[in-house]
Every structure is written in C-alpha cells, then in structure tokens.
C-alpha cells in the first residue's frame with residue numbers, strides 16, 4: 014500500500030507521491046518521479062495508440078509511478094501494457110495504480126530496460142528518461158517488433174537547441190544550430206539521430222508525430238526492417254547553412270564549408286493519416302490536444318527550417334503585421350503554414366525575397 018496524492022487525468026485515476034513536480038523538466042522530489050505538467054504528453058500517447066487501433070503490446074520502459082502505463086491500459090483499447098522501472102520504489106506505485114483501475118491488461122516489471130528489451134519484443138516502446146535518450150536508443154531498437162513504434166522523449170533541450178554545442182556534439186554526434194529556429198533544429202537532431210542508430214541494424218524509421226513542447230522534444234517513429242528502408246531514412250539527413258545577417262537558410266545532402274550544421278532529419282515530421290484518426294475526446298487537456306492536432310495537421314513538415322516573424326520585422330525594420338495576415342499574403346505565392354513549435358513562427362517554401370515582399374504587403378507597404 015502506498016500513500017500519496019490521487020490524481021484524475023483523462024479517464025484514469027492514479028496515486029503519485031504527495032511531493033511531486035508540477036512543471037519544467039521535473040526532478041525526483043520524493044522517491045518516485047511524477048510531473049503533473051506532462052499530462053498533455055501522456056494524452057498524446059493515449060491518442061496515438063487509440064488511433065493505431067490494433068492489438069498492441071506496449072512497454073512503458075521507464076514508467077516511474079506507472080501514470081502513462083495505466084492511462085494507456087485504461088484508455089487505449091486493445092493494448093497490453095508492461096509498466097517497467099528499474100527503481101524498486103516505483104513498483105508499489107505501479108502495482109497500486111494497476112489495482113486502483115482494476116486493470117487486467119497491465120503488469121508491473123522491475124527490470125533494467127536493457128535486459129528487459131534484450132529478452133522481449135514489443136509493438137510500442139516508450140522511452141522517457143531524465144535528459145538524453147541516447148543511452149537507451151540501442152536497446153529500444155532491439156526490443157521493437159518488426160514495424161513497431163518507438164516513442165522517444167529528450168529533455169536535454171539546451172544541448173539539442175544549440176546552447177551547449179559540445180554536449181550536443183558528444184551525445185548526438187551532430188553540430189546544433191543556434192537561432193530563432195533552434196527548437197525545430199533540436200527536434201530534427203533527435204529524429205536524425207534515431208535514424209542513424211536504426212540504420213546500424215539495417216532498419217529505417219518513419220516519423221509519425223514529432224513534438225517540440227514545454228521543456229522537451231518527443232517523436233513517435235515507426236521502425237521498418239530492411240537495408241533499403243535504412244538507406245531511405247539516411248537519404249533524409251541534411252546539413253544546414255544559416256546566415257543570421259541575411260536570414261538565409263539552405264540545406265545540402267552533404268556537409269560543406271557553409272552547410273556545417275547537422276546532420277538533421279530533413280524529412281517529414283508527421284503522418285497525416287494517423288493525425289486524421291487521432292481524437293482528443295476524454296483527454297486531460299482536451300482543448301490543448303484539439304488545438305495542437307489542428308496545428309500539426311496544417312503544418313508544412315517537409316521543409317526545414319521555420320522562421321520567426323520577429324526576424325523579418327527586425328531585418329526590414331517595419332512594424333510587425335498580424336501573423337495571420339502575413340501568412341495569407343505568403344500563401345498567395347506558395348505553400349506557407351503556422352508551426353506548432355512557436356505561436357509567432359511560420360514555415361514556407363518561399364524565397365527570402367518573396368517572404369520580404371509578402372511582409373511589406375501585409376504591413377500595408379506597396380510591393
């Protein structure tokens with residue numbers, strides 16, 4: 014029997030340590046970790062698995078209190094969940110939460126995920142560590158069934174977004190990019206690194222849903238068997254050039270003197286068919302889920318990298334027009350969208366000259 018706080022999240026209730034994190038990356042404030050702010054993150058897992066809508070064996074490999082495990086088991090039909098954590102302190106919470114929800118499709122496991130995933134394969138594996146997921150990537154690829162899915166979180170956003178270049182180069186073997194697009198770049202480093210790791214096993218990846226949110230990056234990828242799939246994924250890697258004075262961004266398949274940042278994932282971030290099937294009903298943060306789903310669905314995801322409207326206003330020294338009006342002006346000339354990464358950001362296939370022209374038009378200046 015454990016004591017703590019009873020939380021109702023989505024359609025599920027669970028007990029967590031009374032002294033737990035309520036925001037930020039969180040830390041263990043009692044013996045077992047729980048962060049209330051990750052409710053939306055857990056909602057997305059539930060929506061994702063509901064949208065796949067098939068028999069799935071799920072391994073919540075770093076389950077802590079089992080909050081995500083029991084939510085998946087209770088709210089995503091046709092799942093059979095293993096709630097695993099290396100910490101012996103986590104197990105009473107996991108077991109109490111399974112009991113509380115009367116779950117017959119969820120079991121606890123007190124293993125080091127490396128040994129668990131060396132012995133068992135799953136259709137979906139969730140990796141949710143403190144900081145970088147790199148130490149766990151290899152094992153999660155080994156434990157992923159053919160055409161299965163990995164959900165990988167990284168909370169070491171500062172190195173990935175270029176604030177600590179040496180750390181990013183060490184962990185991800187990738188040169189990060191600092192600038193207004195650094196969060197998209199960080200997310201694309203994470204995905205590119207998973208692609209490179211999977212390729213070592215002759216496997217490719219297909220990103221299904223990729224998120225930059227709060228204090229973390231997270232991507233859901235399908236792992237696909239075969240050297241051909243691995244090569245297809247590696248072909249999506251790009252090196253980027255960025256000039257903060259002219260705002261010019263460009264990418265190249267090979268690194269050179271200018272394209273010195275990377276490698277980044279240059280391909281798609283989302284699977285539009287999956288997004289169309291995702292339903293926010295009954296989630297904990299239903300309005301936020303609904304809003305994010307709309308943003309993801311319209312987002313141009315096959316072009317790195319985003320812009321911030323403030324970059325354009327500082328560069329042209331013209332007062333900022335409303336973003337919607339600016340986007341509408343750009344859409345007359347080519348594909349342009351908002352991005353979930355920033356409420357003041359946009360993605361476009363237009364050249365810089367076309368962006369500047371559209372900006373002047375939106376700001377009421379003659380073209």
Ligand SMILES: C[S@@+](CC[C@H](N)C(=O)[O-])C[C@H]1O[C@@H](n2cnc3c(N)ncnc32)[C@H](O)[C@@H]1O
Nearest residue numbers: 046075076077081098099100125126141142143
């Ligand atoms: C950030 S917490 C997970 C939070 C949890 N997924 C949630 O949604 O509340 C990270 C957890 O990973 C566990 N962990 C760390 N290394 C592990 C390993 N090698 N195998 C299994 N669990 C591990 C820790 O004990 C900790 O509970």
